[in-house]
Amino acid sequence: MFYLKLILKNVFRAKLRTGLTLAGLVIAVMAFGLLQTVVDAWFAGANASSNARMITRNAISLVFPMPAYYRERIKAIPAVKSVSHSQWFGGIYKEPKNFFPQFAVDHENYFEMFPEFLFKPEELLAFKRDRQGAVVGRKLADQFGWKVGDTVPIRGTIFPGEWQFTIRAIYDGRDEVALTRQFYFHWDYINEWLKKRFPRRADQIGVFNIEVSDPTRTAEVARAIDAEFKNSLAETLTETEKAFQLGFVAQMETIVLAIRVVSFVVIFIIMAVVANTMAMTARERIVEYATLKALGFSPRFVAGLVFGEAMMLSLIGAGLGILLTFPVAAGFADSPAGAIFAAFKVNGMTVWMQWACAIVVGLVAALVPGWRSARIRIVEGLRHVG
Amino acid sequence: MTALVEIKHLAKSYKRGEQVVPVLHDITLDIARGDFISLMGPSGSGKSTLLNLIAGIDKPDRGVLRVDGVDITELGEGELADWRASHIGFIFQFYNLMPVLSAFENVELPLQLTNLSRAERRARVALTLGMVGLADRMDHYPNELSGGQQQRVAIARAIVTDPTILVCDEPTGDLDRHSAADVLDMLKRLNADLGKTIIMVTHDAHAAEAARRMVHLEKGELSGGEG
Numbered sequence: 001m002f003y004l005k006l007i008l009k010n011v012f013r014a015k016l017r018t019g020l021t022l023a024g025l026v027i028a029v030m031a032f033g034l035l036q037t038v039v040d041a042w043f044a045g046a047n048a049s050s051n052a053r054m055i056t057r058n059a060i061s062l063v064f065p066m067p068a069y070y071r072e073r074i075k076a077i078p079a080v081k082s083v084s085h086s087q088w089f090g091g092i093y094k095e096p097k098n099f100f101p102q103f104a105v106d107h108e109n110y111f112e113m114f115p116e117f118l119f120k121p122e123e124l125l126a127f128k129r130d131r132q133g134a135v136v137g138r139k140l141a142d143q144f145g146w147k148v149g150d151t152v153p154i155r156g157t158i159f160p161g162e163w164q165f166t167i168r169a170i171y172d173g174r175d176e177v178a179l180t181r182q183f184y185f186h187w188d189y190i191n192e193w194l195k196k197r198f199p200r201r202a203d204q205i206g207v208f209n210i211e212v213s214d215p216t217r218t219a220e221v222a223r224a225i226d227a228e229f230k231n232s233l234a235e236t237l238t239e240t241e242k243a244f245q246l247g248f249v250a251q252m253e254t255i256v257l258a259i260r261v262v263s264f265v266v267i268f269i270i271m272a273v274v275a276n277t278m279a280m281t282a283r284e285r286i287v288e289y290a291t292l293k294a295l296g297f298s299p300r301f302v303a304g305l306v307f308g309e310a311m312m313l314s315l316i317g318a319g320l321g322i323l324l325t326f327p328v329a330a331g332f333a334d335s336p337a338g339a340i341f342a343a344f345k346v347n348g349m350t351v352w353m354q355w356a357c358a359i360v361v362g363l364v365a366a367l368v369p370g371w372r373s374a375r376i377r378i379v380e381g382l383r384h385v386g
Numbered sequence: 387m388t389a390l391v392e393i394k395h396l397a398k399s400y401k402r403g404e405q406v407v408p409v410l411h412d413i414t415l416d417i418a419r420g421d422f423i424s425l426m427g428p429s430g431s432g433k434s435t436l437l438n439l440i441a442g443i444d445k446p447d448r449g450v451l452r453v454d455g456v457d458i459t460e461l462g463e464g465e466l467a468d469w470r471a472s473h474i475g476f477i478f479q480f481y482n483l484m485p486v487l488s489a490f491e492n493v494e495l496p497l498q499l500t501n502l503s504r505a506e507r508r509a510r511v512a513l514t515l516g517m518v519g520l521a522d523r524m525d526h527y528p529n530e531l532s533g534g535q536q537q538r539v540a541i542a543r544a545i546v547t548d549p550t551i552l553v554c555d556e557p558t559g560d561l562d563r564h565s566a567a568d569v570l571d572m573l574k575r576l577n578a579d580l581g582k583t584i585i586m587v588t589h590d591a592h593a594a595e596a597a598r599r600m601v602h603l604e605k606g607e608l609s610g611g612e613g
Binding site: 002006009010013287288291292293294295296297298299378379382 | 478
């Protein structure tokens, strides 16, 4: 108790220095948490994928389409339960900064494959009946204040022109990782337009979405589909939805690695700051430590004071930093920048890592000053002029 | 009086770079139980070094230094720390109080090393602060006390464990005349009334007169004394 009291009083002795060091710790721990959450969010889409869903795309690249008639041939392959399709639209709503993913989908059965999207049945029916109808996720609707019946103009880039959509349904996510920042509309809508304007681009599909009857047979199904279109004009590459998502992440692997590295660099920097604080603190208290040793306190007690102070400083900073991470992450998730992530949520592992980093910072920062304080010769310490 | 401190052929030198600087040469001195001696001498004469050796915070190069029958030169660092905690009370020139602790907590500090219960510690601290006339200042922090009051807190801290010897390094060196007289008077009373053995280093001839005996050091050697 006495020990704790002495440490606590020492921590807040130089208020300005402690305040500035704490501020640095809070920001560093929070930044570390946010950067780790960015990395987690990158993988969230893949983690939320279903084991029973697969994606077939053009083997050369995603940007090359496949003929729409592939659908029936895929459907005929054993263990394929249903087939749907989708097409990346890539339009701009008012300004490029308002980015959100837009897909033209098979309105008849696409959403049957995604039980994690929760609809009001009458709204989904209304969407199916309206060729210009659109479906939007709850977060996206909330972000732009959209409601059912609103008209949303989107400027096409891949499909040039001003497109008008009427929101017919707003869906919720079954859980927090379900994607609710998406915008879906009828593939038929753009396909009819293509038939008139660019007939050679009509009846082409971006990706086929496949649901298998038995998730253990995905490898076999993938092989069968790709074999079906071997040596055709558009050879295919079929993989699980998770592998497909991870493929996107892999393309950004260097960025993810950079984010991870930066998050630990932040911790390393704050470690140097706290170590500097502790070194200054210990140097200023040489006479006190020598006095304590003269009175009969052991070197271990003196080292414990330095370690205790560094740990308390780090843990207070970490606690405040962790507390701050949640609202800042929530704010980021609700911002337009957060729209690129399926889910941006601080998870338990990140919080544990924040605590662990704080403990390492405290221990490392106190190592040299603690050792020096414990080793100080009493006679020299008592003569020290701070 | 029996000799509490027996010093025989004690020598101490310090290293300054490659150079060895001798500080004490062949000191032989007995200090009786209940004595109050002042160590005097010019700067660099070795009086503080001798005090530090007797207090067990420094080690001699050679010689015998026995306190209450224990050859403290043979004790290891941990044993020496325990020995100091129970046998030595320190009074420093600049008080050396913990600034973050109140007067009460500063006096309680050495008792943290004992097995006394919290209630026993509190009772003993209150009694000791009463003895030095600071019963009404126990919740004050060092920066809220005058120099004289701080030195009285330091005296209370030094005697609260009932040590065998009080070692005082220029205890009045940072005090005004009035406060210095108070402190010296207190030391005399501790010696006369409680029989405390006191060894005091001082430059001040007036302060030295408070002791029963003066020991002079000159260039690391005893140069005589008076009773």
